[in-house]
Amino acid sequence: MSAASMTLQAGGAKCKPRGPCSGSSCACESEKSVVAQKQEREEDEAGEKDDGAVDVEKLQQKLIDLTETLLAEEVLDQQFTQLQQLQDESNPEFVSEVVSLFFEDSARLMEELTESLKQDPINYVAVDAHVHQFKGSSSSIGAQKVKAVCIKFRKFCEEKDREGCQKCLEQLKQEFALVKSKLEHMFELEQQILAAGGSLPYPEEEY
Amino acid sequence: MELLMELSSKMTTNNYPVSQKRFAAAISSIPEAHVLAVDDSIVDRKLIEGLLKTSLYKVTAVDSALKALEFLGVRDGCSTSLRPNASQVNLIITDYCMPGMTGYDLLKAIKDSTALREIPVVVMSSENSPNRIESCLKEGAEEFLIKPVKISDVKRLWSYIRNPTKAPCSGSGETLGPSPICSKRKVGSLEGLQVKSNPESQPCLNGVIVA
Numbered sequence A: 001m002s003a004a005s006m007t008l009q010a011g012g013a014k015c016k017p018r019g020p021c022s023g024s025s026c027a028c029e030s031e032k033s034v035v036a037q038k039q040e041r042e043e044d045e046a047g048e049k050d051d052g053a054v055d056v057e058k059l060q061q062k063l064i065d066l067t068e069t070l071l072a073e074e075v076l077d078q079q080f081t082q083l084q085q086l087q088d089e090s091n092p093e094f095v096s097e098v099v100s101l102f103f104e105d106s107a108r109l110m111e112e113l114t115e116s117l118k119q120d121p122i123n124y125v126a127v128d129a130h131v132h133q134f135k136g137s138s139s140s141i142g143a144q145k146v147k148a149v150c151i152k153f154r155k156f157c158e159e160k161d162r163e164g165c166q167k168c169l170e171q172l173k174q175e176f177a178l179v180k181s182k183l184e185h186m187f188e189l190e191q192q193i194l195a196a197g198g199s200l201p202y203p204e205e206e207y
Numbered sequence B: 001m002e003l004l005m006e007l008s009s010k011m012t013t014n015n016y017p018v019s020q021k022r023f024a025a026a027i028s029s030i031p032e033a034h035v036l037a038v039d040d041s042i043v044d045r046k047l048i049e050g051l052l053k054t055s056l057y058k059v060t061a062v063d064s065a066l067k068a069l070e071f072l073g074v075r076d077g078c079s080t081s082l083r084p085n086a087s088q089v090n091l092i093i094t095d096y097c098m099p100g101m102t103g104y105d106l107l108k109a110i111k112d113s114t115a116l117r118e119i120p121v122v123v124m125s126s127e128n129s130p131n132r133i134e135s136c137l138k139e140g141a142e143e144f145l146i147k148p149v150k151i152s153d154v155k156r157l158w159s160y161i162r163n164p165t166k167a168p169c170s171g172s173g174e175t176l177g178p179s180p181i182c183s184k185r186k187v188g189s190l191e192g193l194q195v196k197s198n199p200e201s202q203p204c205l206n207g208v209i210v211a
Helices: A034-049 A052-072 A078-086 A094-116 A124-141 A144-158 A162-195 B002-010 B020-027 B042-054 B065-072 B103-112 B130-139 B151-160
Strands: B034-038 B058-062 B089-095 B121-125 B143-146
Touching: A052 A078, A052 A162, A078 A094, A078 A124, A078 B042, A078 B151, A094 A124, A094 A162, A094 B042, A124 A144, A124 A162, A124 B042, A144 A162, B034 B042, B034 B065, B042 B058, B042 B089, B042 B151, B058 B065, B065 B089, B065 B103, B089 B103, B089 B151, B103 B121, B103 B130, B130 B143, B143 B151
Parallel strands: B034 B058, B034 B089, B089 B121, B121 B143
Antiparallel strands: none
């Protein structure tokens, strides 16, 4: 992963959700400075020459730290932890499968919302129906901030507030891009861990 | 037996050690139950499938109430001869808000059908509406779950499943009353509610067809 031309836009992620990042303009770690990323890459590469197990542990810790940060910042909530608990040997890619469906479904909904809000007059019932769906799916995967914007959006629909709706759509796009970029980073780390022969540090299902 | 063989073949997988839970379940005498899940949201269908499978249920997921009725062998309100797979459905879990026929309509259709009324039905919704909840429970739903559905919700579903190794309409003559564990934990207090005859007084968005 080249650190030289990292962009800081959360919405510019070019990584595939389940593969190593090979693009030169990748927003996977947009929260870190370019210098820090370069340093990290050098450390990772150094780790590979030594004991491979250390590398895996480091990646596992990074994954744990990232997940904990996202929970603390309320980008994700405990529903996401539920998804992780459902991933096991019989369902080894459950989280990425559900999340991929969420990405596709959300892209469709945001397109529909963009078109709906261009209409004159706006059909607020139709807009609200799309936002309701978006609220449901974001809630189901634990995308807390996205869900919160959807709740606000529905109020503006009720009030038939065009400007409020437009602002919410913009916010929705931003929050969605953020959570997408973070989740793609998580999946990339997971692939690296699995490729190195490690196991994923997921929470165990509680009885 | 099949599960045992499947698990034993996977016990050498490096990445995912066979969990104690699944192995214990495989060697215990838990019979397999078949759940029909109905939800128009592709994300929620995937989630409910994952939730149900982790509890060892066999799952059929459909995206509309009409497809659910088709699967169960009921067309236009009349029971046709039940398809063999339909007679093995031990539980139906359905979303409330769906375009066209709602989860409530589906619940009513099932409870109105002599062939299907014994199948327990659980309704899910993201809206915590007392009227909606009351009307579903009155119509015979075992429970009303507030979305997002969690692992702990699904674990409770087992208490509603009757005769998991036999067809629910076995004609054995046994009385199948409501489950004593019909939990209203998610429902909140229903005391003092005015029961409205039309549950659709709460808008359900089902009149809007979303592509």
